[in-house]
Amino acid sequence: MTDVDIPVELRRLWRIPADTNLGRTAELDVERVVRTAVDLADRHGLDGVSLPKIAKTLGFTTMSLYRHVGSKEELLTLMFDAAFADFPEPATEPGQWRLGLHTWTAQQRDLYDRRPWLVRMPILAPPTGPHQVAFMDGGLRLLRPTGLEWPQKVGVLMLLTGWARHAAQLSHDLAAGREASVDQGAAERAWSRSLAHLVEPDRFPDMAALLDSDTFLAPRPETTAAEQADFVFGLERILDGVAELIASRARP
Numbered sequence: 001m002t003d004v005d006i007p008v009e010l011r012r013l014w015r016i017p018a019d020t021n022l023g024r025t026a027e028l029d030v031e032r033v034v035r036t037a038v039d040l041a042d043r044h045g046l047d048g049v050s051l052p053k054i055a056k057t058l059g060f061t062t063m064s065l066y067r068h069v070g071s072k073e074e075l076l077t078l079m080f081d082a083a084f085a086d087f088p089e090p091a092t093e094p095g096q097w098r099l100g101l102h103t104w105t106a107q108q109r110d111l112y113d114r115r116p117w118l119v120r121m122p123i124l125a126p127p128t129g130p131h132q133v134a135f136m137d138g139g140l141r142l143l144r145p146t147g148l149e150w151p152q153k154v155g156v157l158m159l160l161t162g163w164a165r166h167a168a169q170l171s172h173d174l175a176a177g178r179e180a181s182v183d184q185g186a187a188e189r190a191w192s193r194s195l196a197h198l199v200e201p202d203r204f205p206d207m208a209a210l211l212d213s214d215t216f217l218a219p220r221p222e223t224t225a226a227e228q229a230d231f232v233f234g235l236e237r238i239l240d241g242v243a244e245l246i247a248s249r250a251r252p
Contacts, residue, residue: 009074013081013129028060030068034078041079046117051075076121081129083115090138098239100142105160105235112168119169146246156242163238167231174227192216 006016012030036057040049051072055062069075088107092100112119127136139157148156177187192211201208 009070009077010128012068012070012074013078015130028058028064028068030078032058033065033068034075034082037075037079038082041117042115046120049075049079049117077128080118080121081131083111083118084129084131084135087111087131087135087138090142092142095145097142097146098243101139101156101160101239101242102235104139104142105164106231108161108164109168109231112165113171116168116172119165119172146242147249148246152245159238160235163231163234167227167234171227188216 006014010016015030033054036054037049040053040057051065051069052062055065069078090100090104092103127133136157139160140153143153143156146153192215196208196211199208199211
């Protein structure tokens, strides 16, 4: 693909300057628009971001933004990539793929916790922007010594990314419930007691056994600690599966 063949959306995403005959520096550019959009999302969530709001914040007309961002959908793509600009480089010892992937996934969860709006954005395509490509490249680098094939490596990264995203979204939803004065522990206990009257052992034997235990009646740990423990538990089970996949390749 030559420089001329690169679509305008990718040019903006990779910050490739457009040819221009203007003799002065433009007052507005893609970087400034995206930085303002990310700042609005950090402060007000994804619903607080729109082209008119960005234009008002910057002191320009909405129409002037379309020269730098073609649509709201393109803006979201630019924002998602920009959010990964500060994602850390893998820093573990060579060969320590499990520790490296654990850290890589936990760092995603941290990013989603700092910027909850990220998990509300639809994922419509594979990594396209430079920051997302760097993020995926780091994950692939950690898998380099495992001997896995490319499709397996991609599958592992998709599993880990999906788990980090799911755990963060669940945490945000529970936090929203707490803000609405919903006591999570009390809600679970009430759910357990009510459902116990409806779940018949003959029809739902394992659910009945679960509800008959004290799993949901026992005192609940401090919320953030419990959520972190759940996240680590799930992450370690995924990595157990990856370890088994790697080991299976070495068997006769």
